[in-house]
Amino acid sequence: MLFEPQDVTSEGTWEVFRELFGGRWRPILRHSCNFPPVVFEDVTLNLIQNPNINSSLLFRADILYDSCEASESSQKQIHEDLLQYSISNDGFPGFTLKRTFVRRMIPRNPQLDKPIAQTCQIFQSILSSEPHQTAVVYIPHVVSSSEIPWYHPNVQSLAYLHTWHSSQSFNDIPVSNSSLPPSPSSPGTISVHYRLFPEETHPLPDRLLRTAHHLLATLHKHGQGMLNGYEKRVHHDQIISQQRVQDTYTRLKATHAKRLCDHWAEQTDSSKHVFEDLSVAAFLIELWTDMYSLNDCNPSLSGHSRPPTEFPGFVDIGCGNGVLVDILLQEGYKGWGFDARNRKSWAIFSPSTQHHLKQMILVPQPLLEMDPGLDQEKHAGPSGCLSKILPRAIQSENMASAKVAWHHGIFPEGTFIISNHADELTPWTPLLAYLASSPFLMIPCCSHNLSGLRFRAPSKFNGYSADTTAPPYFAKSINKSKSVAITIAPATEEIEQPKQGSLKDLNPANRAKQPSAYAALCDWVSHLAAAVGYEVEKEMLRLPSTRNTGLIGRTMDATAEDLGPAARMEKVKAIAAREGADGAVWVERAKGLTVTAGKDGKH
Helix, strand or coil: CCCCCEECCCCCCCHHHCCCCCCCEEEEEEEEECCCHHHHHHHHHHHHHCHHHCCCCEEEEEEEEECCCCCHHHHHHHHHHHHCCCCCCCCECCEEEEEEEEEEEEECCCCCCCCEEEEEEEEEECCCCCCEEEEEEEEECCCCHHHCCCCCCCCCEEEEEEEECCCCCHHHCCCCCCCCCCCCCCCEEEEEEEECCCCCCCCCCHHHHHHHHHHHHHHHHHHHHHHCCCCCCCCCCCCCCHHHHHHHHHHHHHHHHHHHHHCCCCCCCHHHHHHHHHHHHHHHHHHHHHHCECCCCCHHHCCCCCCCCECCCEEEECCCCCHHHHHHHHCCCCEEEEECCCCHHHHHCCHHHHHCEEEEEECCHHHHHHCHHHHCHHHCECCECHHHHHHHHHHCCCCCCCCCEEECCCCCCCCEEEEECCHHHCCCHHHHHHHCCCCEEEECCCCECCCCCECCCCCCCCCCCCCCCCCCCECCCCCHHHCCECCCCCCCCCCCCCCCCCHHHCCHHHHHCCCCHHHHHHHHHHHHHHHCCEEEEEEECCCCCCCCEEEEEEEECHHHHCCCHHHHHHHHHHHHHHCCCCHHHHHHHHHHHHHHHHHHCCC
C-alpha cells in the first residue's frame, strides 16, 4: 500500500477530540490502513518505548511510570503531578483511559537539546457500535512553547487516532463521519492531530506539516509491516542495558570527542572512527563494571558494589588508529595496544598513551610450534629470527623501537583481549584468549582464515545451528567469487575437508538459507570459541557501522577451564591443524606488512 496521506487541515476539530484536554485540536493528515486495533496498539507501544525510531536526535526514552505496573499510591501521586500540566487521569466522552506512561526522552546531544518529560495516554472507545476507535495522546510537560526542544513538534499535544470498521459496509457509513477511510478497500484509517499553542498562526509552518507526515508514515509502515508478519531480527542491549551504555557514551563523547576530532591526523573520516570507538569504549566500560572491582581504577565508580575480581588490564590487538586505547587509558583503565603499522594518529596522543601503543607483528605461538621451520633465518623479520626477538618483545617495558618487533600472542593470565575489526587476528582472538585464561571481546569485520588469507568462512544452515545432515566440509575448489562454506559440524566433531566440492551439493532450500559473508564469519569465529570451551555471548553493538556484532567470551565450561597450559596449547594446535592453518603463509604475509610499515609507517 502506497503512503499518500490526505490533507485534512481544513477540517475543524473532529468530534472525537472536542472534549479532550480543552479542545483546540486540529487534524493534519489521514490515511487508510489494513491493520486492526491490536496491531495499532502494539506499534504505538513500541513507538512510546523507542522514540528514536521517529527522531535521530533522540537516544531513547526512560519510562518513569507505567500505569499497568504502578502501585495504587504511585498512581495517586502521578495523578497529582500531572494536574500541573492540565493532564487528566480520566477518560473523556465516549472513551476510557486504558493506559498511561510518563517517559523522559533522552537526546543524543544534551549540550544542544535538553531532556523532556512527556505523558503518553492510550484511550479506547467504549461504544458498542462501530467504528472502534483508539487514540494515543502525547503531552509534553511544558507550560509554554519556549520550553519545547528542537526534537519535539512545537505543539501542546499531538495524537494518533485509529478508526476501525470491522464488519460494517462502507456504503452504510455516513459521509459526515470524519473517520471515513479515504479508500473504501481498507477497513481502517489512521490520522495525526495537533493541539496547538494559542499563539500558533495559520497556515501551519512547513516543519509541523513535514513532522506530521513523517510521524504518520512511520506509524503506517510499522503497522503494515507487523500485519504482514514482520519480526525484528536484530536485538540490542542483551548484555548491558541501553540506558547504561548510552549514558556512558554521552559522558565519553562530551569528554573526548572534540579533542580527538580537532586533532585528527588520518585521511579517513574522523567522525566515523572517533564515535565508533567511543561506542565500543562505553560498552567495554559497562561490561568491565559488571565483571571487575573497578572502584580503584575509575574514581567515578566509587560507592557502587562491584565483584571482587581486580581488573587485569587489557590488550587491543590490531589497535589501528589507537583511539580506543587512548580513551580507555584516559578513563583510567590500564592496558596497551599494538598494530602492524605505526599510525599518524598515534602522534596526537599524550606521551603516556604513545608509550602504550606499539608497532608489532603477531605470530601466534601455536603456529611457531606447529612448524619448527619458522624459527629459521629465511623467515626472519627485520629484527632477526623469531625465536630471538619474541622474548625481548614480550618482556620489555618500552617495546617501541625503530624496528618492528614480533609478539607470539601469549599474554599475562586474565588479560582482557580486544579485537575490534582486527581482520586476520579475529579468528585467533578466542584461541589466544584460551591460552591465557582470558575473557575477550571481538568485533569481526573482514573474513580471514587462521593462515591470514581472505576466505568465506564456514556457515551454519537451518536456523544457524549445526546441521549434521548437511555436508560437513568447506568447498575450497569453487571459484572465489562464488565460494561458499558448507555447514560446519558441532564443536566436538572433526571436520573433514575434501579436495573438491560444488554448489550443486546443496539443494535450493539450503542455498536460500545461506547467510551473508559477515554472518558466516561471526558463526565461524563463535564456533572456534565454543570449540575451546567458551560460552559465547552476542551483543549487537550500537555503532555507526554495519559490522557491529560483538562476540564476548567471559565464561567457559569447567572441563576446558581445568586444563593446564600445555594441554591448552595442544588443543589449540589441533584446532589450527584441523582448520588448515599454515604458519609459513602467516609469516610471509606478516613480513609484507612489516616492509610496508618500515618504509613510511603509513596505512
